Amino acid sequence: MSVWNPLIKAVAATSHQNASAQQVVFCDFDGPIVDVSERYYHTYRRGLVELSLVYRQANCAELSITPLSKQDFWHQKQNRVADKELAACSGVPEDWFQRYMKQVEQLVNHPSLLRWDQIQPSAKTALIHLKQTNMRLVLVTLRHPHQVKNILQTKGLGHLVDDIYGASAVNAAHHNRVNQKCELLEHALEQQAKQGHRVLGSWMIGDTEADILAAQTLGLRSAALSCGVRSKNYLEALGPTCLYNELLEAVQFIADNRTWQAA
Numbered sequence: 001m002s003v004w005n006p007l008i009k010a011v012a013a014t015s016h017q018n019a020s021a022q023q024v025v026f027c028d029f030d031g032p033i034v035d036v037s038e039r040y041y042h043t044y045r046r047g048l049v050e051l052s053l054v055y056r057q058a059n060c061a062e063l064s065i066t067p068l069s070k071q072d073f074w075h076q077k078q079n080r081v082a083d084k085e086l087a088a089c090s091g092v093p094e095d096w097f098q099r100y101m102k103q104v105e106q107l108v109n110h111p112s113l114l115r116w117d118q119i120q121p122s123a124k125t126a127l128i129h130l131k132q133t134n135m136r137l138v139l140v141t142l143r144h145p146h147q148v149k150n151i152l153q154t155k156g157l158g159h160l161v162d163d164i165y166g167a168s169a170v171n172a173a174h175h176n177r178v179n180q181k182c183e184l185l186e187h188a189l190e191q192q193a194k195q196g197h198r199v200l201g202s203w204m205i206g207d208t209e210a211d212i213l214a215a216q217t218l219g220l221r222s223a224a225l226s227c228g229v230r231s232k233n234y235l236e237a238l239g240p241t242c243l244y245n246e247l248l249e250a251v252q253f254i255a256d257n258r259t260w261q262a263a
C-alpha cells in the first residue's frame, strides 16, 4: 500500500496519462550493477592485518589472526552474520572489535580497495535491454552520485543510466540504513513524477532489505536480486514481489511483461 503524500500521487497520476512519457525503473547500484564482494573481502583482510600491527605495538605480542576464506566470508555476509561475530571467529579479541571496525570504515572507500569493484557479468546487457525497450533507468544508491557517475563513465555505461540519486556521506553504502534509502527513494519518486515520467506502479530493484523495505513503504513493486550482499533465503523472507538471481533476469521480466503497467 502506498504512503505517498497526496501531492506526489496527483503529479504521478498526471504523468501516467501522458502516453509518450517514459516508464521509470528504480535500481540500486551496489549489488545489482556492481559486485562489491572482492572489495569487502580485501577490506576485511587488510583490516585484520592493520589491527595486528597496532596490537603488536600496544602489547609487544603477536595477535593470532585466522582469516576466513573469501567463500566463507561472503556466505556469512550474505546471511547477515554480525561484523562482531565475523571479527571474533577471525581472532579479534572482543575488546579490540571497535578498533577493528574503525580500521574497516577507514579502509572500505579507499581508492586502493575501490579498484576491486567489478561490474556484474550481465549488467551491461541488462542496461542495454532497458534502453532498447524505452524504459527510464534511475539509480537510487547510498553511494555518492559523483562516485557512481565516475564508475559508469569509466566502464562505458554512463549513457545507459538516465538519472542518479545518491547519498552525500562517503560511508553511507557501508552502513546500508533502511530509513536513508527510503527517504532517497521517496525524493527520487517525487522528482521523477514532477519531471513528467511515469512512476505509478513502478519497480525498485535491489539486493538488500533497504531496497525491498523502501519499495514496500512507498508502494512500489520490488525485485530482489541474490547476486549481491544478501542470500536468497534472507531476501525471500522479506516478501519481495519477485526474486531473481541477477539484474538481467529482473529486467527481462519487467521490460517484456508490461501487463503490470496497467495495474
Ligand SMILES: [Mg+2]
Residues within 6 Å of the ligand: 028, 029, 030, 031, 032, 206, 207, 208, 228
Ligand atoms: Mg545494494
